[in-house]
Amino acid sequence: MADLNPITAWRRLLALPNESRTKTLMMAFLVSTVCAILVSGATVILQPIQTANRAAEQQARLESLIAGIPGMSELLSQDDGTLTTVVIDLKKGAVATDVTPDTLSDALDNSANWTGLTAAQDLAGLGQRPDFAQVYFLRGGDGNLSLALLPISGVGYNGPIDAILALRADMNTIAGLAVINQSETPGLGARIEEPAWLSQFRGKSVADANGTIRFAVAKGAAASEYEVDGITGATRTSNAMTRTIRFWLGDDGYGPLLDAIKRGEF
Amino acid sequence: MSARTGLWGILTEPLIRQNPVTLQILGICSALAVTTSVATALTMSAALTAVLVLSAAVISLIRRHIPDSIRLIVQIVIVASLVIVIDQLLQAYLFEISQRLSVFVSLITTNCLVLGRTESFSRHNPPLRSMVDALGNGLGYSLVLTVIGSLRELFGAGSLLGWQVLTTVDQGGWFTPLNLMLLAPSAFFLLGGLVWAIRSVLPEQSESLEFLSPDEPEDTA
Numbered sequence: 254m255a256d257l258n259p260i261t262a263w264r265r266l267l268a269l270p271n272e273s274r275t276k277t278l279m280m281a282f283l284v285s286t287v288c289a290i291l292v293s294g295a296t297v298i299l300q301p302i303q304t305a306n307r308a309a310e311q312q313a314r315l316e317s318l319i320a321g322i323p324g325m326s327e328l329l330s331q332d333d334g335t336l337t338t339v340v341i342d343l344k345k346g347a348v349a350t351d352v353t354p355d356t357l358s359d360a361l362d363n364s365a366n367w368t369g370l371t372a373a374q375d376l377a378g379l380g381q382r383p384d385f386a387q388v389y390f391l392r393g394g395d396g397n398l399s400l401a402l403l404p405i406s407g408v409g410y411n412g413p414i415d416a417i418l419a420l421r422a423d424m425n426t427i428a429g430l431a432v433i434n435q436s437e438t439p440g441l442g443a444r445i446e447e448p449a450w451l452s453q454f455r456g457k458s459v460a461d462a463n464g465t466i467r468f469a470v471a472k473g474a475a476a477s478e479y480e481v482d483g484i485t486g487a488t489r490t491s492n493a494m495t496r497t498i499r500f501w502l503g504d505d506g507y508g509p510l511l512d513a514i515k516r517g518e519f
Numbered sequence: 520m521s522a523r524t525g526l527w528g529i530l531t532e533p534l535i536r537q538n539p540v541t542l543q544i545l546g547i548c549s550a551l552a553v554t555t556s557v558a559t560a561l562t563m564s565a566a567l568t569a570v571l572v573l574s575a576a577v578i579s580l581i582r583r584h585i586p587d588s589i590r591l592i593v594q595i596v597i598v599a600s601l602v603i604v605i606d607q608l609l610q611a612y613l614f615e616i617s618q619r620l621s622v623f624v625s626l627i628t629t630n631c632l633v634l635g636r637t638e639s640f641s642r643h644n645p646p647l648r649s650m651v652d653a654l655g656n657g658l659g660y661s662l663v664l665t666v667i668g669s670l671r672e673l674f675g676a677g678s679l680l681g682w683q684v685l686t687t688v689d690q691g692g693w694f695t696p697l698n699l700m701l702l703a704p705s706a707f708f709l710l711g712g713l714v715w716a717i718r719s720v721l722p723e724q725s726e727s728l729e730f731l732s733p734d735e736p737e738d739t740a
Contacts, residue, residue: 267584277586284581284593288600295604302611310614411622439619440555440675440701485698 314431315389315402315417337390344368344384346509347518352385360385376500377407378493388510390519398422398519403507404433407497410489412436414445414497420459424511427468430454442490453481459502466502470495529652533659535721539632540663541714542724546632550664551706553623557680560668561661562616563623566605568657570627574598575641575653582642594637599628632660667709675700 269276340357342349352360360366367381389402399422406415415434420427430451437443444450458478459468467479470491475482483491500506513519524532539545546567553563577597578585585593606624609617617624627633636656641649672678674697677685686692699705718724 271584271586272588276584277589280581280584280586280593281589284596288596292600292603295607299607299611303607303614306611306614436618436622439553439559443619486702 311433314433317431335392337392338387339390340385340387341507341510342384343382343386343507343509346507346511346513349385354387357385357387370505374500374505376496376503377405378496379406379408379500382505386507388507398514400428401514403501405497405501405506407493407500409435409437409493410442410487411438414490414493416497418498418501420511424514425459427454427457427459437487437490441484442487444484444487445490445494450482450484457481459498466499468495468498468502526648526651529648530655530658533652533655534662535659535717536724538659538663538717539635539656540660540710541717543635544714545635546630546660547710549623549626549630550660550667550710551703553620554664554668554671554706555675555701556619556672557665557668558616559619560664562609562613563620564657564661564664566609566620566624567627567630567632567660568654569605570598570601571633571636571653571657572650573601574633574637575649576646577601578637579641579644579646579649582644585642590642591634591638594634595628598633598637602628632656663710663713666713667706670709671700671705675705 266276266279271277338354340349340352340354341347342352361383366384368384369381370379386404388404390398391400391402393399401420401424403418403420404415405418406413408414413434414432414437416430416432418427419429419431432446432451435443435445437445453475457468457480460466461479467477469480471480471483472488472491473483502508502511533539536542540547540550549563549567553559574594574597578594602625605627606617609620609624636653640652644652669679672680673684677683677687677692677694677696683690685694687694687696697705
């Protein structure tokens, strides 16, 4: 191998019989290198556009959720009607003291800020729950809380389902639901995204007078003020929605926060 | 197919006569999964055709230097990389449709159609012929997907490409959507019907029986 000229070395490589060990290894190495550069290049270059897409979609859904709640656009158009973003410490049910919306994603990278869930607690199938969550409060002109927008997530039939649940000031009446992200079966479970289905959530009650959470996606047509119609052919997705909402409104989810709001701490 | 078929022949053969889906029954998993609406079927067809043509070009270019012992791995790596790039592009520029196609774009990697064409055609033919062959097969696949997608969307939701063609009962019309059409089995029925129809018109596509029935012993057959 005295000749180190890369062009002749390349020619020699190509001239080798295909079955030789050197050529097999070299071909495998070259193909994987080129492919690796291609894939990482595409991912890195397109990453900002994809992130912007997701953020824009989330924003659009949040806006459509708020716009779909009757009276909400008037509230917002009033001078004092404001939407604030708050990070909540879910354990205490209070505003987090040392985490802000800007530092939230860093805080959630730390596994110490996650709580493991036992099988009995884990209705939504999450495995673990973040200790901090970013929620949105809408306040009327008098400064009173009129709406809380709570991000929820659970595991559906094909993958995670992310949604935002809007609760009225009594923290028991649902003002609306927006599904942000889902990968359910198109035409069946994916119908949880359809406005016709989501519009049923408006005005439903979460818990009865004793504080027991009664909300459910019915099997078939809704029979009470706590139920919405089930989706035909998508029982598992419907059940996942029931369990996700029950989990997040329960003691392991936003329960402490809802209690604090009911006590008037916000 | 004779080795000397012209480019036009290579392009048009796979549309009906050698259709990869209805004759070779390749790539039907995705054909069943993404045909609930025409829009997803068309996007999936475009993605698959792009992957097919590009992988045919790349593999055909290096066909003389692929060692036989690792040829499948090399082909799969190339196909998989192209699929990831296409998937990333869809997520960046056609975000909504990529959400609806979800995992099926990535599954093009394992679509037997792609590997089938690279293995049987691109490995033995120059780039132009391989790309034309890949384009023909991609269009053949697209044709079947579009037909099934149109039927399923029309009868399952009463619309075509999102335009309401038949007003459903929910909207005050007369048409009761056939929910079965949105479920995977209906795609099987439709595909089966399509294969039957094509083979009735072109009887040479029918396969000979693999087994003789007991009433016809072999020596009399």
